[in-house]
Amino acid sequence: MSEPAISIKHLLGLEGVSRQDIQTLLDTGFSFREVLDRPIKKVPTLTGINVVNLFFESSTRTRISFELAEKRLSADVTNFAASASSLNKGEGLKDTIQNIHAMRMDAVVMRHPAPGSTRQLSQFVDAVVINAGDGTHEHPTQGLLDMMSLQERFGHLKGLKIGIIGDIAHSRVALSNIFGLITMGAEIKVCGPGHLIPPYISDLGVSINCDVDEVLEWADAVNVLRIQRERMGEGIIPSVREYRNRFGITNERLSKHRKEIVILHPGPINRGVEIDSDVADGDQAVILDQVLNGVAVRMSVLFHLLGSRLSEGEA
Amino acid sequence: MWERVLVKKVKATLMDATGMEQTVTRLAHEIIERHPDLASLALVGIQRRGEFLARRIVEAIRRHTASEVKFGTVDVTFHRDDFRTRLPAPRVGPTKIAFGVDDLHIVLVDDVLFTGRTVRAAMNSLMDFGRPASIELAVLVDRGYRELPIQADYVGYSRPTSVNEQIHVHVVDVDGTDEVLLMEYGE
CATH class of the missing domain: 3.40.50.1370 (Aspartate/ornithine carbamoyltransferase)
Structure with a gap:
């Protein structure tokens, strides 16, 4: 057999x-x-x-x-x-x-x-x-569907440069993405507020950069994590506005880079917080492909x- | 305890490249004969080698009639009835049916007809795409041993086999050579 x-x-x-x-x-x-x-x-x-x-x-x-x-x-x-x-x-x-x-x-x-x-x-x-x-x-199935969406868009995973942006410390999506994508030979940079990036994360083979514009300049695709508003009460993030200004994915921010950057988001989306509506609904977003995949x-x-x-x- | 070692050896070559070419051409002619209206005909190859045989029949029909017959492929892995007893195939081939199957006369094409279970699965899979006017079956080799009431409408070569025999169809696109071999398993 x-x-x-x-x-x-x-x-x-x-x-x-x-x-x-x-x-x-x-x-x-x-x-x-x-x-x-x-x-x-x-x-x-x-x-x-x-x-x-x-x-x-x-x-x-x-x-x-x-x-x-x-x-x-x-x-x-x-x-x-x-x-x-x-x-x-x-x-x-x-x-x-x-x-x-x-x-x-x-x-x-x-x-x-x-x-x-x-x-x-x-x-x-x-x-x-x-x-x-x-x-x-x-x-893990979120990690797999993210990889499937990336493979669909790029034809391969090996050598892809992927940014993961948001609350890395509390994100199971981030962890599954990291394990899966590193195994498949992609490179990963994590990005987010410093206190929401656990220092041990670099042991998993990823690099850390808290400047979202630098990560966008480097990346082929970024996975934008949901900011879990239910955690706001715990004082993890000072304010939604401040988060948007520093880490939000906006068209203004993306237009500074001449290449097209593929945008993933695990949903549900907080429009106007971690990602703007026109980006989430734009051509470079594969968010609905992710749902189907x-x-x-x-x-x-x-x-x-x-x-x-x-x-x-x-x- | 002695472990039984099964050896597989070639017992006979049933078809060489020329023979296969002739058989494919004959199958094409038989299909044309029964289907004067080629516009309502479609050939669907069963993955994996059926795809290449169907492609060749389509090509032979084009050579003789200058008309393009619709062509598709179907993979039956998800429709098989032996999912519980056999391991699923590691590789699932593509199912590509880029036309509406409603009211079309469809000829399924496979390399070897054996138990009939693959054909049953392929018919179920086709029904998921709509309601064809009819489904027929063309095979390169019929080796007998049916487990379902399924017969081929177009048969390239009929060769009753015993249980320790197998028919291996090789096509140049997958195996690098065109031939049909009768294999025998023994200790």
Whole structure:
């Protein structure tokens, strides 16, 4: 019997995932993109497979994207949403694990505020675990869809110069982008308010530059992170206006550079804060491509992880 | 415990490059004969080698009639019924159908017809694009052993095989040479 297409059993993060696995997930993602352009956007691949979406933290687009990916693969979908505040985190996760185990789920897609929670889950359940965001740790499918959008635009990832701008310290999007893109041979500069860039980040092979204009001059593409307004109360950022003036991506700022810089944003967008409306809606932004690629690459992840699991257990 | 080592050897060459060219031309003629209205015809190759065979049939039709027949490819990986028992193919080829399939007469093209499961999957995949007027099947080699009630309308070469035999179709675009080999597996 031939080797599985990918070597990972779960998708807990992009840290440590091989270049080959990432490329396979992206390539199959492009195949699913084609399915999404068909009149009937559904294939029977995962018929009879049960997937549960466990969201302990609020999410609209990631949850919908996963649900669409599952439904377009013909899987049976169960949704479970709970606000983090209603659960004692430790006890809640333990209960969850036991429940999933008892329900014989084939795959679990989980978002949880505690970093490492999906890894813990994967150790105790006999199901494929997919991380949909674990606190400030990783959001691997976001990293994959960002890479897919970059590959679509540039045709390759190796050697690309990518700026990541915003609150690096609290961003799982940044971390997954860094792990994935460095593995694929891209160069990364992170940029943002100094106190929101953890000093250890340079150990991951990225460089730090707090001057957004210098980063724009250097970069082929920038990933603009959402400024999490819910954190404003904690005094992390003095004011929205100050942030916009120093780090906001505006047409005025972009027009200083003669090249076209591709703009990514994980959404939801704070228009007029980290990015201006005319930039977000402009030609160099691939934000809506990212949304479409998100569904496709999540189909790819489910397809590969469930495919190798089933062939192992039931063949 | 002794490990069984399976050796694969060439038992016979069923077609060489010239033979393949002749067969492809004959298939093209049979298709033309049954489809006087080439405007409503489309050839769809099943990934991977079916694509190249379909391309050649389209080319042969052009040579003989000077008309361009619609051409597409279909990859059946996502429609296969053995997803649970076999590993998914690492490489998923492109499905490219750049025309509306509604009311067209479609000829699916594949290299080898065996169980019929790939053809079943390809038909399901085609139905996702619309409602063709009809679907026919053209294959280079029919090796028997059907598991579904599927038959080819155009057959290049019919060769009943045994279970320890395999048919390998090589096309110059993928394998560097045009030939059809009968392979045998033994210990």
